[in-house]
Amino acid sequence: IFIPFKEDGDDEQEVGERHKPLSPFQLFWKTIGNDIWMFCFGVVTAFLSSWIGLQIPKVFGKLIDSTKSGSSLTQPALHAVAILVIQASLNFLYSTLISIACERYSAKLRNTLFESMLEQEIAFYDKNSTGDLLNRISSDVQLVRSALKHSVSLGVKSIGQIVGGTISLFLISPKLSLGMLTILPAMVGVGTFYAGWLKSLSLRSQAAQAQSTSVAEEAMSNIRTVVAFSNQEYESQRFAEKNKKSLSLATESGIQIGIFQGVTSMALSSISLLVYWYGGTLVSAGEMTSGQLTSFIIHTMNMQNSFSQLSILFTQIMSAMGGMTRITELINKTPAIESGVGIKRNTVVGDIQFRDVQFSYPARPHIQVLKGLNLDIKQGQVVALAGPSGGGKSTIASLLERFYDVDGGEILIDGVPIKKINAKWLRNHIGIVSQEPSLFATTIIENLRYGCPEATEQQVMEAAKLANAHQFIESFPLGYNTIVGERGIQLSGGQKQRIAIARAILKNPQIIILDEATSALDSESEHLVQEALQNLMKGRTTLIIAHRLSTVQNADAIAVVKHGVIVEYGSHSQLMAKKQLYYQLVQRQLSLKDE
Ligand code: ADP
Numbered sequence: 001i002f003i004p005f006k007e008d009g010d011d012e013q014e015v016g017e018r019h020k021p022l023s024p025f026q027l028f029w030k031t032i033g034n035d036i037w038m039f040c041f042g043v044v045t046a047f048l049s050s051w052i053g054l055q056i057p058k059v060f061g062k063l064i065d066s067t068k069s070g071s072s073l074t075q076p077a078l079h080a081v082a083i084l085v086i087q088a089s090l091n092f093l094y095s096t097l098i099s100i101a102c103e104r105y106s107a108k109l110r111n112t113l114f115e116s117m118l119e120q121e122i123a124f125y126d127k128n129s130t131g132d133l134l135n136r137i138s139s140d141v142q143l144v145r146s147a148l149k150h151s152v153s154l155g156v157k158s159i160g161q162i163v164g165g166t167i168s169l170f171l172i173s174p175k176l177s178l179g180m181l182t183i184l185p186a187m188v189g190v191g192t193f194y195a196g197w198l199k200s201l202s203l204r205s206q207a208a209q210a211q212s213t214s215v216a217e218e219a220m221s222n223i224r225t226v227v228a229f230s231n232q233e234y235e236s237q238r239f240a241e242k243n244k245k246s247l248s249l250a251t252e253s254g255i256q257i258g259i260f261q262g263v264t265s266m267a268l269s270s271i272s273l274l275v276y277w278y279g280g281t282l283v284s285a286g287e288m289t290s291g292q293l294t295s296f297i298i299h300t301m302n303m304q305n306s307f308s309q310l311s312i313l314f315t316q317i318m319s320a321m322g323g324m325t326r327i328t329e330l331i332n333k334t335p336a337i338e339s340g341v342g343i344k345r346n347t348v349v350g351d352i353q354f355r356d357v358q359f360s361y362p363a364r365p366h367i368q369v370l371k372g373l374n375l376d377i378k379q380g381q382v383v384a385l386a387g388p389s390g391g392g393k394s395t396i397a398s399l400l401e402r403f404y405d406v407d408g409g410e411i412l413i414d415g416v417p418i419k420k421i422n423a424k425w426l427r428n429h430i431g432i433v434s435q436e437p438s439l440f441a442t443t444i445i446e447n448l449r450y451g452c453p454e455a456t457e458q459q460v461m462e463a464a465k466l467a468n469a470h471q472f473i474e475s476f477p478l479g480y481n482t483i484v485g486e487r488g489i490q491l492s493g494g495q496k497q498r499i500a501i502a503r504a505i506l507k508n509p510q511i512i513i514l515d516e517a518t519s520a521l522d523s524e525s526e527h528l529v530q531e532a533l534q535n536l537m538k539g540r541t542t543l544i545i546a547h548r549l550s551t552v553q554n555a556d557a558i559a560v561v562k563h564g565v566i567v568e569y570g571s572h573s574q575l576m577a578k579k580q581l582y583y584q585l586v587q588r589q590l591s592l593k594d595e
Contacts, residue, residue, distance in 0.1 A: 050160030061295030131214030147320030158306035199318030358408035437500030467502035494525025
């Protein structure tokens with residue numbers, strides 16, 4: 001038999017590193033990395049641009065005073081053009097730098113997020129819907145990215161303009177400035193308070209929207225079932241209902257933001273009016289020139305603009321902080337089963353023991369699925385789990401793969417409790433052939449190499465031959481490079497199973513879990529698959545989850561699982577002779593077949 005990679009030697013202990021929780025700021029720092037320089041340079045250019053912008057009102061004021069006094073306009077006009085050109089170049093520079101830095105940051109954040117999601121234990125996926133998780137990767141990252149971008153493009157510029165503008169105002173006319181600036185702080189205070197309330201509203205609306213996306217995601221990923229049951233209308237309604245809730249919250253939030261912006265702009269316009277009126281009286285009294293009043297007014301308008309941009313930015317930053325909190329929580333979440341931590345050994349013999357195993361699914365903690373289960377499987381043995389559906393057969397296999405940790409008792413592999421074993425390493429030594437093998441929409445060879453990327457073409461082919469898959473793969477025009485699934489060739493159930501078997505053979509694990517198909521294949525395929533399975537099982541410890549009983553008669557032992565314990569154990573003939581549960585199940589299946 002084909003045995004590619006196996007090392008020998010002493011037991012080896014290796015403990016992986018646990019990651020430390022990060023604050024949102026630390027996460028930002030770590031994620032942005034060296035791009036922080038580009039980001040900072042962008043911030044500096046944005047500041048410079050807003051500082052240059054402060055010169056514009058002054059130059060315009062000078063232009064107006066020159067017209068009045070009859071002196072030449074050429075010099076102030078050239079000055080104005082020079083300033084506009086410099087500002088435009090700075091705008092181009094900061095906008096490009098910040099865009100690139102933010103895009104790179106968000107791509108890295110997305111990678112980190114996806115990485116940490118994939119590290120989570122299976123129970124995490126039982127509890128969180130895929131739609132919700134996808135939303136984190138797309139919408140939440142998007143929120144953070146645009147808030148970051150706008151913090152610079154709008155925020156830095158606006159703050160620069162407000163600070164610089166205030167100074168300029170005082171330089172032009174302290175009297176007029178004082179009059180105006182006494183009203184501003186009060187307005188800003190009220191605005192900030194109101195915006196805080198808006199934030200909580202927008203968070204609720206985002207959460208509701210995420211829920212509606214989950215419904216759509218679920219319906220689409222189960223589209224065949226939806227269509228088969230003609231439930232399109234039902235799903236549309238479910239989606240519409242969720243959408244309605246999110247819509248009403250979003251509408252409320254929209255109205256409130258509208259009120260906020262309306263009130264803000266009215267308040268700001270009143271300030272302008274005040275400036276016109278008071279400034280006009282100062283010009284009449286000869287306390288300032290009309291050019292100075294013009295620059296004062298342009299400054300005030302710029303500052304108004306900056307204030308309203310800041311208020312928009314504020315709401316944006318608030319929702320981004322919501323997104324960042326959710327992202328950080330996820331990235332910080334230590335998986336219940338840390339797959340990179342624990343003992344790695346050099347060899348696996350393949351002895352398996354379940355000792356008094358008790359287990360409830362974390363998503364349904366009150367329902368005990370396994371209630372003190374005991375089972376011994378010796379190296380090289382083939383043990384089939386039979387029994388009524390829902391008895392716990394698949395659960396036993398999931399626990400052996402350590403998709404979940406047991407609540408009581410223990411599972412030992414070669415005498416070592418699996419809780420102490422490095423889960424990644426453990427899973428590398430277990431091969432799974434499931435009833436509906438999931439293949440990726442890529443080439444056959446890549447699918448085969450999924451568990452063993454370093455395998456050579458020769459090894460892949462050898463495995464495919466042993467799995468009775470070589471022949472049909474070669475019959476495709478593109479052979480091993482045929483794309484499977486959506487954009488390629490649709491494989492039959494039997495072909496998919498043989499690819500899954502070849503994939504398992506290539507991985508060369510010492511332990512095999514066979515989740516036997518519930519639906520029967522045609523007899524030709526059945527024969528080819530059975531033969532392939534015999535090749536796979538040779539010399540390996542095998543646990544078969546038997547949904548149909550026809551194929552397990554040759555197993556070394558059959559364990560009948562019911563209500564989370566093993567109620568009968570023995571060979572097919574022993575159990576048939578006993579005439580109890582197993583016998584009844586076989587009889588029932590035979591009678592179903594006859595019908
Ligand atoms: P079998 O393979 O014997 O048909 P299972 O092990 O699939 O039985 O299921 C045993 C029990 O555990 C059933 O009651 C089932 O509803 C429940 N169960 C299975 N998977 C999950 C899960 N991911 N979350 C919660 N309960 C589950």
